[in-house]
Amino acid sequence: xxxxxxxxxxxxxxxxxxxxxxxxxxxxxxxxxxxxxxxxxxxxxxxxxxxxxxxxxxxxxxxxxxxxxxxxxxxxxxxxxxxxxxxxxxxxxxxxxxxxxxxxxxxxxxxxxxxxxxxxxxxxxxxxxxxxxxxxxxxxxxxxxxxxxxxxxxxxxxxxxxxxxxxxxxxxxxxxxxxxxxxxxxxxxxxxxxxxxxxxxxxxxxxxxxxxxxxxxxxxxxxxxxxxxxxxxxxxxxxxxxxxxxxxxxxxxxxxxxxxxxxxxxxxxxxxxxxxxxxxxxxxxxxxxxxxxxxxxxxxxxxxxxxxxxxxxxxxxxxxxxxxxxxxxxxxxxxxxxxxxxxxxxxxxxxxxxxxxxxxxxxxxxxxxxxxxxxxxxxxxxxxxxxxxxxxxxxxxxxxxxxxxxxxxxxxxxxxxxxxxxxxxxxxxxxxxxxxxxxxxxxxxxxxxxxxxxxxxxxxxxxxxxxxx
Numbered sequence: 362x363x364x365x366x367x368x369x370x371x372x373x374x375x376x377x378x379x380x381x382x383x384x385x386x387x388x389x390x391x392x393x394x395x396x397x398x399x400x401x402x403x404x405x406x407x408x409x410x411x412x413x414x415x416x417x418x419x420x421x422x423x424x425x426x427x428x429x430x431x432x433x434x435x436x437x438x439x440x441x442x443x444x445x446x447x448x449x450x451x452x453x454x455x456x457x458x459x460x461x462x463x464x465x466x467x468x469x470x471x472x473x474x475x476x477x478x479x480x481x482x483x484x485x486x487x488x489x490x491x492x493x494x495x496x497x498x499x500x501x502x503x504x505x506x507x508x509x510x511x512x513x514x515x516x517x518x519x520x521x522x523x524x525x526x527x528x529x530x531x532x533x534x535x536x537x538x539x540x541x542x543x544x545x546x547x548x549x550x551x552x553x554x555x556x557x558x559x560x561x562x563x564x565x566x567x568x569x570x571x572x573x574x575x576x577x578x579x580x581x582x583x584x585x586x587x588x589x590x591x592x593x594x595x596x597x598x599x600x601x602x603x604x605x606x607x608x609x610x611x612x613x614x615x616x617x618x619x620x621x622x623x624x625x626x627x628x629x630x631x632x633x634x635x636x637x638x639x640x641x642x643x644x645x646x647x648x649x650x651x652x653x654x655x656x657x658x659x660x661x662x663x664x665x666x667x668x669x670x671x672x673x674x675x676x677x678x679x680x681x682x683x684x685x686x687x688x689x690x691x692x693x694x695x696x697x698x699x700x701x702x703x704x705x706x707x708x709x710x711x712x713x714x715x716x717x718x719x720x721x722x723x724x725x726x727x728x729x730x731x732x733x734x735x736x737x738x739x740x741x742x743x744x745x746x747x748x749x750x751x752x753x754x755x756x757x758x759x760x761x762x763x764x765x766x767x768x769x770x771x772x773x774x775x776x777x778x779x780x781x782x783x784x785x786x787x788x789x790x791x792x793x794x795x796x797x798x799x800x801x802x803x804x805x806x807x808x809x810x811x812x813x814x815x816x817x818x819x820x821x822x823x824x825x826x827x828x829x830x
Contacts, residue, residue, distance in 0.1 A: 385681040386426040387576035388508030389585035389629035391419045392501030396476030396490050403484035404440045404473025406725050412601030416609050418475055420498045421631040422505040423585045430684040431460055432747055433502050434587055435467040436633045438605040442469045443479040444784035446495045453499035463688040466756050468782035471634050472606035474598045481807055508626045512576045512584055515676035516752050519668045522569035524661045525592055528552050528641040529564040529799050540803050541726035547798030556647040565639055568763050572777035573669055583619045583628050589777045591635030591763055595642045597657045608632040610662035618670035633779045636766025638788050682750030687825040690741045694811035696804050698730045706730035729805035743783045746825040751775050755822050758784035764791050765815055791815050
């Protein structure tokens with residue numbers, strides 16, 4: 362009798378561990394987040410205004426459900442999005458559906474041709490657009506949840522090395538000018554220019570992997586594909602053009618290559634930003650042909666989509682996988698200027714003939730110093746790891762250096778990292794890269810985390826990985 366009872370319990374335990382509900386579901390949707398013309402566009406040291414919509418901007422949403430836990434992944438076409446907007450969107454979804462806020466991973470693409478959602482450089486967001494953005498992200502998530510239907514899932518990866526370059530370079534003596542703060546000890550130069558005669562070698566590696574998650578209906582009809590590539594952005598858009606950059610083109614192209622037709626619900630392609638804080642699409646050795654407007658965007662997007670579509674042919678889909686999530690807050694110090702530095706910087710800003718707008722780089726960074734004086738000494742940054750079967754997806758609220766993502770991949774067999782996720786706290790160099798200096802370390806609102814911030818973040822993520830074992 363005891364043996365029979367043990368056998369029954371073992372059978373029940375095995376069945377529940379393999380599939381507690383009998384049905385795995387997925388749903389996807391998009392939501393248009395294109396701002397009005399005349400809106401601010403950030404991503405540069407000077408503000409720009411949108412004059413033309415080259416391609417619509419979207420929040421692209423994927424919902425997963427194992428019968429016990431629901432997860433949502435969202436990527437929005439925006440340079441950076443602050444925590445307030447993401448939290449407001451999550452709150453709206455939670456109030457409408459009951460989905461816990463921590464079960465949602467939301468990130469920005471980092472396209473430099475989108476509407477300003479957070480103050481960066483000399484760009485200021487329109488509060489009306491911020492509210493619109495939060496609402497439309499929430500709407501997209503709710504639609505994806507409404508579209509949940511039986512599905513199967515797989516994930517994979519493929520290398521696309523030809524489009525990623527480390528943009529931080531070690532230079533010959535005399536090849537690195539003083540920083541806008543007057544510092545002369547930098548050992549690297551960011552974006553030194555193509556065929557600069559002072560080039561020595563890149564200051565760090567690249568990550569060529571495109572990691573992706575694919576979901577299909579039980580019959581094999583594509584539902585969505587969520588990809589991740591460590592590439593800052595591409596650029597080469599028209600002046601004043603709103604555009605989703607290569608992220609948007611990839612999302613369209615991957616559907617074409619997977620043979621998606623006019624299905625209902627529509628297939629959703631999604632591209633998230635990996636650990637690309639020091640990675641761009643410029644070959645400083647001069648190996649790229651000159652392209653017309655949007656030419657390089659299309660080239661990169663189509664190459665990446667082609668590689669992913671090819672890798673999809675070898676995928677083995679699973680009818681059910683367990684889902685989970687772990688999240689925590691980590692306290693990070695900020696590099697706040699001294700009163701003396703602020704006073705000196707304020708005098709520099711007043712030298713601008715266009716005050717309150719700044720003209721020179723020295724003035725721009727002086728303004729950043731003045732603004733940072735009102736920042737707190739410490740911020741709380743949300744860290745998150747999603748469990749999707751044996752895959753782990755980590756989320757960091759910063760422009761993460763590639764070494765950090767490569768380190769996580771070296772310690773965890775199946776994982777990738779989403780940058781600019783759930784909040785925005787600027788650049789995240791490693792302590793070693795911080796010592797080398799360079800643009801990403803120059804103190805500004807977009808680069809003010811303490812030098813050891815990445816060490817604390819990685820330690821926090823490792824705790825979350827352990828919780829999800």
